[in-house]
Amino acid sequence: MIEISNLGKEYTGTKALRNVSLTVKPGEFVVLLGPSGAGKSTLLRCINGLVKPTDGEVIVQGVPVHETKRLESVRSKVGMIFQQFNLVKRLTVLENVLCGCLAHTNVFTSCLKLFSEQDIDYALQCLKRVGLEHKAYQRADQLSGGQQQRVGIARALAQRPTIVLADEPVASLDPKSAERVLDILRVINKQDAITVVVSLHNIELATKYAERIVGLREGTIVFDQPAASLTESEVEQIYGATEAAEEEELYYKQVTYAHA
Ligand SMILES: Nc1ncnc2c1ncn2[C@@H]1O[C@H](COP(=O)(O)OP(=O)(O)O)[C@@H](O)[C@H]1O
Ligand SMILES: [Mg+2]
Structure with a gap:
């Protein structure tokens, strides 16, 4: 359903992705794990067409994403969740979710439209699934970070997506809110058979939630395997923990010698 082959992205002077190939099957829950700057956001943005790759190809449900004519039809099936939630602050929670119902138009146009009773019912159902039906008529910016991110999920659900991409959805949240958000993503993955690709930089959360981890x-890509079989040294590989430890050791040696 998502087929990425030999993907490369070069920003002026920076190679953000090199020769990335990855296939995600329908209904999978995949975690992209990597330190800051590893290319996670760029990869997710290439999948939904927000970033145009320099090399290679992304095919989503049979459609090559970067052959632009059908980009909107691809995007309407791909829900996106952001680290900073990206809600329209001055609108109500319900209005934000309704924006998801109109995946084909831009946020500001869609928010000015009148919504049908059916749309409103569906948006309320989506809010119920994230436990926020009772907040429907509050302004979005009155909610806590964790609640705002759950609105972000409801908005993605209102789009009736087959794929949800979540880019560091819990990086700005406290541990308890983070788990609640990831629990909800897991539920929509299992109950609705929505394919979920989520980027995280926290190893503990990645191993707790992922079925498959791509490092x-x-x-x-330095590894791609079931979360259960991931070893510490494989994780160190991406975080450079060994290098850092060696550097630290060297530093202390120098300090010790300097004082000797
Ligand atoms: N718009 C941009 N212009 C130039 N360089 C960028 C841009 N976006 C990302 N990069 C660079 O590309 C690399 C990968 O970034 P990114 O995909 O954001 O990684 P991650 O999400 O894992 O932190 C980094 O070196 C980053 O500085
Ligand atoms: Mg990022």
Whole structure:
């Protein structure tokens, strides 16, 4: 359903992705794990067409994403969740979710439209699924971060997506809210058979939630395997923990010698 082959992305002077190939099957829950700068956001943005790759190809449900004519039809099936929630602050929670119902138009146009009773019912159902039906008529910016992210999920659900991409959805949240958000993503993955690709930089959360973990380092996939079989040294590979430890040791040696 998502087929990525030999994907490369170069921003002026920076190679953000190199030769990335990855296939995600329908209904999978995949975590992209990697330190800051590894290329996670770029990869997710290439999948939904927000970023145009320099090399290679992304095919989503049989449609090559970067052959632009059908981009909107691809995007309407791909819900996106962001680290900073990206809600329209001055609108109500319900209005934000309704924006998801109109995936084909831009946010501001769609929010000015009148919504049908059916749309409103569906948006309320989506809010119920994230436990926020009772907040429907509050302004979005009155909610806590965790609640805003759950609105972000409801908005994605209102789009009736087959795929949800979540880019560091819990990086700005406290541990308890983070788990609640990831629990909800897991539920929609299982109950609705929505394919979920979520980027995280927290190893503990990645191993707790992922079925499959794809490790990224400096724009390259360095491992791709079931979460259960991931070893510490494989994780170190992407975080460079060994290098850092060696550097630290060297530093202390120098300090010790300097004082000797
Ligand atoms: N719009 C941009 N212009 C230039 N460089 C960028 C841009 N976006 C990302 N990069 C660079 O590409 C690399 C990968 O970034 P990114 O995909 O954001 O990684 P991650 O999400 O894993 O932190 C980084 O070196 C980053 O500085
Ligand atoms: Mg990022």
